[in-house]
Amino acid sequence: MKRVIVGLSGGVDSSVAAYLLKQQGYEVIGLFMKNWHDDSVTISDDCPWLDDSNDAMLVADKLGIPFQTVDLSEQYKERIVDYMFEEYKNGRTPNPDVLCNREIKFDVFMKIALDLGADYVATGHYCRKGSLEKDGETVYQLLSGVDNNKDQSYFLCQLSQAQLTKALFPIGELTKPEVREIAKAQDLVTADKKDSQGLCFIGKVRLPEFLQQKLKPKEGLIVEIPKSLESFSVEMPEFESKIDELQFLAQKPHYQVSEGKVVGKHQGAHYFTKGQRKGLAVGGTVEPLFVIDTDVDENVIYTGQGHSHPGLLKRVLFVNNDELHWVRADLALKTNDSMEVMARIRYRQKLGKATLYKTRDGLFVEFENQQSAITEGQFVAWYLDDELVGSGVIS
Structure with a gap:
């Protein structure tokens, strides 16, 4: 029997993930991650970690699997919270959920699981894992979840081949209503539990109060x-190359108070x-x-006033080399290469047609249609069909 350690979060998705793995004949162990101690900045009724850990324990008990809690609050503070403060201080907007998956669940947590003799780590994410053979090697694929409404592949856009090798996503082939049905049928305490909102494993945070601890x-x-600002209607100059054009379109506007x-x-x-x-x-x-x-x-x-204010809309963004990541390293573009993809700049956003252009310093992403509020510090992720192949931090 292969041993799987499930990150039981106290929600319905990870509960059903644990149940399905047990049905499939794995030896399943439930582990709850405690990532936060400071309740003063959380909206305590919405996602208190204590209730979550109790629910996770009740689910483990019901499924007859071993359960324990691991305290990762120190690593979480260092790798996620301190990074968030730094990004906000520099005027960028980080995505803690993407980071939490890369740095905590599939790094710190995964190492603990492997030390406990686990063959795999499983989570309740709505995404799928595929594999193919290429040049005699197995290459793992990160595929979007079957439930379009809940697909969470975006949150895993920074995973590596090494992390994917050891990952399992048991509910990726299911829709949310199907997951709730299974939980009800198994009489799991989490069957009707609301989805948690807010920071990965902290719960709903009052962001200004949270940031005021440091900032x-x-x-x-x-x-x-005003929409009539002259710089919004500048005529496009003639460009000597496509890269010159992309550089022009990716420029960040600099406003003055006097404007x-x-x-x-x-x-x-x-x-x-x-x-x-x-x-x-x-x-x-x-x-x-x-x-x-x-x-x-x-x-x-x-x-600016209104959804269609020109200050909100842009078609081109740039990712620096040091913040560029390929889930499929075998597909990574070389300098001067381009690739047609589908891409998104935030979770739950509809995928849009885009073209990637690799330069010496990084990667331009040119969307076919204007995008609203392209935000520095957030992640852009790109797909080939239903496979997420790469991502990067918008610079």
């Missing part, structure tokens, strides 16, 4: 930039992210205001 509030201006009008005050530019609508507390505009950029050095938030 102090500081009053600054909210400036509205717009001051419409309010805020308590810290680093608490806001591009595309954000809530929390500005500015009324009296014809269309809702959206954040189109933040300047953390000058502590200014630039906003």
Whole structure:
């Protein structure tokens, strides 16, 4: 019997994952990861880790599998929380869920599992693992989940071949309603439990309060930039090469306070992210205001009216070499190569047609259609059919 250690989170998905593995004849052990101690910044009723760990224990008991808790809060603080503070301080918006999978679940946690003699680590992610033979080697594939509505391959976009080799995703072939049905049929305590929201394994966090632990509030201006700003209607110059054109289109605009009008005050530019609508507390505009950029050095938030404000829309983004990752290393582009893909810049976003262009310094991603609120620090992931083949941090 192969031994599988399941990351039991106290939710329905990982509960059913454990049940299915047991049905398939694996020796299953449940492990709950405790990643956080500070309850002062979590909205305690929404996802307290104590309730989750109790639910995980009850599920393990019901399934008749061994169960224990591992405390990874130190590693989580170092690798996820400190990184988040640093990114927000620099005016980027990190994605802790993607990082948590790469750094915690499929690294720290996986090492613990393998030390316990596990052959595999399993999670309740809605994605699938495939494999193919290439040049006499087995290559593993990260495939999207069958449930289009719940596909979570995006959150695993930073996994490596070594991590995929040891990973199992038992519910990837199922839809969410099917998972709940199985949980009900097995009388699992998590059958009707709401999906947790918020930070991976911390629960729902009040982000400003969370960030205020390190990043102090500081009053600054909210400036509205008009759609008629001259730089939005600059004519496209003639380019000598495709790369010159992409560089031009990927440029980050630099706004000045003098180009717009001051419409309010805020308590810290680093608490806001591009595309954000809530929390500005500015009324009296014809269309809702959206954040189109933040300047953390000058502590200014630039906003624009409406979904279609030109400051929100862009077709091209860039990923630096050191933040570029190929799940399928065998498909990695060489300098001057290009590849047609489907791509997304956030979870649950519909995949859109895009072309990758590899340069000496990194990778341009050119979308066929304009994208709203391309945000530095977030991940772009690209697919060939239903296989996620690579990703990178938007720079």
